[in-house]
Amino acid sequence: MADEKKKKTIKTLKIDVDKCNGCRACEVICSAFHAEPKYSSNNPARSRIRVVRDPLRDVYVPVYAGEYAAAECAGRDKYTIDGKEYDECTFCRASCPSRDEFKEPDSGLPLKCDMCEGEDEPLCVQWCITDALTCEVREEEVAEDETEEQEELEIGLEVLADKYGMEKILDAVARMSNSNSS
Amino acid sequence: MRYAETGFNLEIDLTRGNIERVETDPKETELYLGGLGTNAKLLWDRVPPEVEPFSPENLLIFGAGLLCGTPAIGCNRTIVSTISPQTRLMAFSMMGGFWAPELKHAGYDKVVLRGKSPDLVYIHIHDDKVEIRDASHLHGKGAVETQELIRRELKDPKLQVSAIGLAGENRVFYASIEQGRSSASRLGIGAVMGDKGVKAIAVRGTKDVNVARPAEFFELCQEVLKYIQHREKNPIPGVMPILAGLGSPQEMKVHDEKWHTENFMWGNSRERKKGFWNDEIAESWTAAMESMRTRLISCYNCPLKCGATISPPGQPTYMMKCFSKLTYTMAAHSDLDFGLRIAQKATEYGVDGFSTPQVMAFALELYEDGILTNEDMPGLPSDNEERFHWLLDRIVRREGIGDVLANGTYWAAKEIGKGAEAFAHNNIKKHEQLPLKLSMLNPIYFLMYSTGEKINITQIEGQFPQAPFPKREQREEFVKDWIQVPDEKFKQYFLDWELRGENSIPYYPTPEMTCDIVDWQERMHYIDDALGMCAGLSSFPLKPPYHIHNYPKFISAGAGFDMDEDRLTQAAKRYRNLVRAINIRRGMRRKDEAPPANHWKKRFPELEKELLDTYYEYKGWNNDGIPTAATLKEQGLGYVAEDFLKRGILTGGDDEASSETAPAEQETA
Structure with a gap:
């Protein structure tokens, strides 16, 4: 696939x-x-x-x-x-x-x-x-949609990481996943 | 809801500066369709025969055709109607371009002008907003220039503007109204506009135009589009290039001018130049056209390219259409370079491309003959081409001899006297005709010339070939896909028509057949003029996409009222008779219905009499060309019959008796 x-x-x-x-x-x-x-x-x-x-x-x-x-x-x-x-x-x-x-x-x-x-x-x-x-x-x-989406996501993340620094992005992602699961 | 039409006219009283939006009666649409038909009704109702062309009571009507503004391909004509200063009869000149659809989108079917403005004004229409604006700064400006100046002044490049030039302002009897690539040129309607003090009408519309049965209407349009493509790919064999295809015609596209230059007359419609067209001329004229022609262009919603943008080096750009390409050239015995250059000036001045060159050639003939002298023409240049420019400049300003010539050859000759009348030899009903002089009387053309009230042969002819095809096989081939005929008998008329022998002109087609043929051709033009359809896609060329069989469907799907071939024929008859009634009431009679005496070398007075007698009877007119009371009543024109009886134009009970009490024709300009 x-x-x-x-x-x-x-x-x-x-x-x-x-x-x-x-x-x-x-x-x-x-x-x-x-x-x-x-x-x-x-x-x-x-x-x-x-x-x-x-x-x-x-x-x-x-x-x-x-x-x-x-x-x-x-x-x-x-x-x-x-x-x-x-x-x-x-x-x-x-x-x-x-x-x-x-x-x-x-x-x-x-x-x-x-x-x-x-x-x-x-x-x-x-x-x-x-x-x-x-x-x-x-x-x-x-290319199949999934690959395309993945690429888009990575481009977006790179831009955010450039702007805020990778650490802040990781913190934010962790916080968001915690609040989603609770 | 009204379909195809908007149901509103704009009535503007220029004397008082009053503007009204007036709802029209949908019953009138069913009876008179629109465009020419409803224009004629307004003129009959509101302009009695005593009204002078240059009187505030004369109306100047800009009517959009019934189907203008719908997607009907090529349906874009504005029918401008008034009383002509030249013929003193009803004038109904038409223009294509972009103005009529824009007016519909602004929410109006017609603009009806009455009265006279004390100062030069222009009218600005933008949907519901209508204003009369000062035009003193546009005094003397060119007709093309004016359109541009108004667009800039109002900061609206999408405005469609109809404007007059200097000729209209100075009431030249053959002044035109110019609009984009088109003009309404015949019979001096530009002079009436100038007399009313209106320099231009600028329109912009952003409203919908509705059709009654959308899917059906769209299908009809698609069929027309396909048929146009078919005809563009399959020109009719055996006829000259401009008659082989569609269009009004697509004259700017055609370089081969052998037919026009060798069959039409040069100078003051005098000299036929057989063998004129040769390789050298073909090459030089093609080069002239190609060096000036920037682009082939069309009117609104039409794929045919009948016009062109022309940029003569050192002169402003203008747009040219149709046969004005050659009229100046041939009147001056000159070449295409001269013709395209002087036409630029003439377009800005706003004059008719048919009458103007003929009037100038007429003046120079009078000069050569000593009837006009140096005293009449002080400062006339010695160079032939410069003389034409010199005359044009004086005519549009009404300066010196120009003031006399500005009334056209008929009135000018009368005023000049000294035998000048013999030089105004190419008129019908006081109007300059195409410069054609032929050998053998053609019965079809005899009747069209005599009885046509558009007073211009190209606006009457079409549908039936102008001449027989030499071989029977060719004729059989031609009739195979001749779907446009209203009746199969027309095919037989054509199949049996021979170049020589028993079945040739002048005695074949017989008077009866001739009546059928002329009536059919005329009917199609009258239908076009009510619907706003360009003759170039309908009544003028052979085998057009619009015809008597699909028109009723267009009308019923578009406008939403019942229509079939009979009803449409009846409607066309009705307003055709109304046009005649207006003219009869103004004094037109059988005596006026004659082609120029020298149009054909071989004339047949008895046959001509028989033709006219037969045709009058066929039309339901009495022996003096007056519609009989019975004819009028049958067409729902009882009110016309009553008026005729009251005026003594018809005498009660006996329709055949022609009246002796017709109003005297006025001979003053």
């Missing part, structure tokens, strides 16, 4: 900004798929993908909603690529206090891309027939 490897499916969204025609079909269908009931309404403002577009400057960047961030970054990023300057935070996926992106328009709750669970491919990819959005699925072999 311990030697067995586990297979994990990894979905990579590939975004080719050069192929994007700026039509926002991805936003339309994402918001429709996530409506309750499914497809009953649509509203790009609720979409978990958004095309940052500025046609006159030839900026077309589809971005997916990622993790929620409680606070904004200490600094912001502004990229220039091939002479085109992108607005602050263009490439960032976070739903964060610094901007309106990836939040439910009425409640303000954060949105996150879930790759359209249950579908072969996310809907945005299915509806992007210009192929700016494609999805690649691959399987990776990963």
Whole structure:
């Protein structure tokens, strides 16, 4: 058992900004798929993908909603690529206090891309027939969960030991195991 | 709950600065669908025929189509309706882009403007918040520039903005409304917007648009998407490149311009250049396009790339669509480099890409002929291309001769006199047509040109091939998967249509067949214009993904009311007749329904008369083109019949008698 490897499916969204025609079909269908009931309404403002577009400057960047961030970054990023300057935070996926992106328009709750669970491919990819959005699925072999957990535990303990010293950690563990058994 | 539509219009009285959110009657939606249909109802109800185009009582309606804002692919058109200063009839120009869906998400189906603002203003709509804002700082700004300035001023890059340029502000009769990569250009609706003192309408919406039967609606969309992919992979063989695929068309993608440059006329719609297209020109025009074209782009929720971002070196970037790619080039006998450059200026000024080049070519013809002199055109440059820039600058400012030319060729010729009328030779109902002059009368096109009230052939034609295919095998191949026909008989019409001999134009298709064909083509355009569907995915190209068989399903699953092919045909008939009724009430009659005299070399007056007679009867119109009381009542337009009777347009009991008491057509601008 311990030697067995586990297979994990990894979905990579590939975004080719050069192929994007700026039509926002991805936003339309994402918001429709996530409506309750499914497809009953649509509203790009609720979409978990958004095309940052500025046609006159030839900026077309589809971005997916990622993790929620409680606070904004200490600094912001502004990229220039091939002479085109992108607005602050263009490439960032976070739903964060610094901007309106990836939040439910009425409640303000954060949105996150879930790759359209249950579908072969996310809907945005299915509806992007210009192929700016494609999805690649691959399987990776990963170590059995137990080993992984063990590694994580040891990394965590090492960090704590570095910070507090091994003795204090051992004392604490002894105390905790005593109180648990009593 | 209302489905597909929001159920609310925004009524703005510019004179008083009053803004109201008005709930609409869902019964009207079932009768007139939306977009053009409900726009026409508002114009009929509220703009009597005495109202001048530049009167505060004229309405300017921005209507989102019924299915705009739903996931129906390519459904993004805003139908702008008003009374045209040029034709003095109903104008209903349309624009794609992103504005109509945004308006729906803000919670409105239409913006209805009335009155006149004393100062230049713009309107800002963000969901429930609507404000009229000062636009004095935007005076004279370009239509594209204005969109950008407003986005910056309001710090909202997601605003969709419809704006006019200098031409609209100065009430040029062919001024456009520009919006993103699209524009509503025909018939001078930009001039009406300028007259109302509105520089722009900026919209942002974050509300839901609902559909009635979600799973079914989604399935229909999926089918359309698949069919588009199928058509993109399988262009129709045997027709010119732009007619082989879908789109409005995807003109920016196509480099092969043999068909346009050799079949359309150059200059003031005068000269056909057979053999023009050669390798050298192909190479240089392709290079010009590729050096300026940054990207092929689309409208909202549409995979077809009909537009492009164009960056002419040394000039600001703009977005171009469709055939304006070549109109300036051909009017000036120049090349694509010139055409793409002057179109940048014209887009900022906000003028129609069809009328404008023709008006300028017309002026230069008058000059060559001595009707316009150096006195009329002081400072006219000697270089041909510079002359076009010079004229454009004067037209949009209404400076000197520009003030006359700003009214279009029909009115300008009248004002100039001295035989100038003969040079305004390419108009129907006072409006400049595509520069086409052909040899043999085509019965289908004869009827479409004559009776079309969109007054632009590309907005009427489609569905049925423009010409017969030479070989029977080709025709058999074509009809095999022709699922779009409303009736199998259309396949037979096409199979029997020959290039030469008995079954060729002008006597084949027969008048009866021609009526069927024209009616079908027109019906599909009218349906598109109510739903907000782009003609490029429906009524314009051959074998489109949307057609009479799947449209009823889209409407019933989307908007939630019962619909089938018959009902949809009836609805389209209803508002098609309402559009005609508005124009009839404004004086339009049979005498106005004629293509330019020189459109074809070979004309057949008797056949033409028969065609028009047959078609009028087919449509339920009397011999003067007026819908009969019976026709009107049958379509639930009894109120129109009553009005016609009251005005003496129809005489009681005898529908066939055409009226002698029609209001005199006004000839003052």
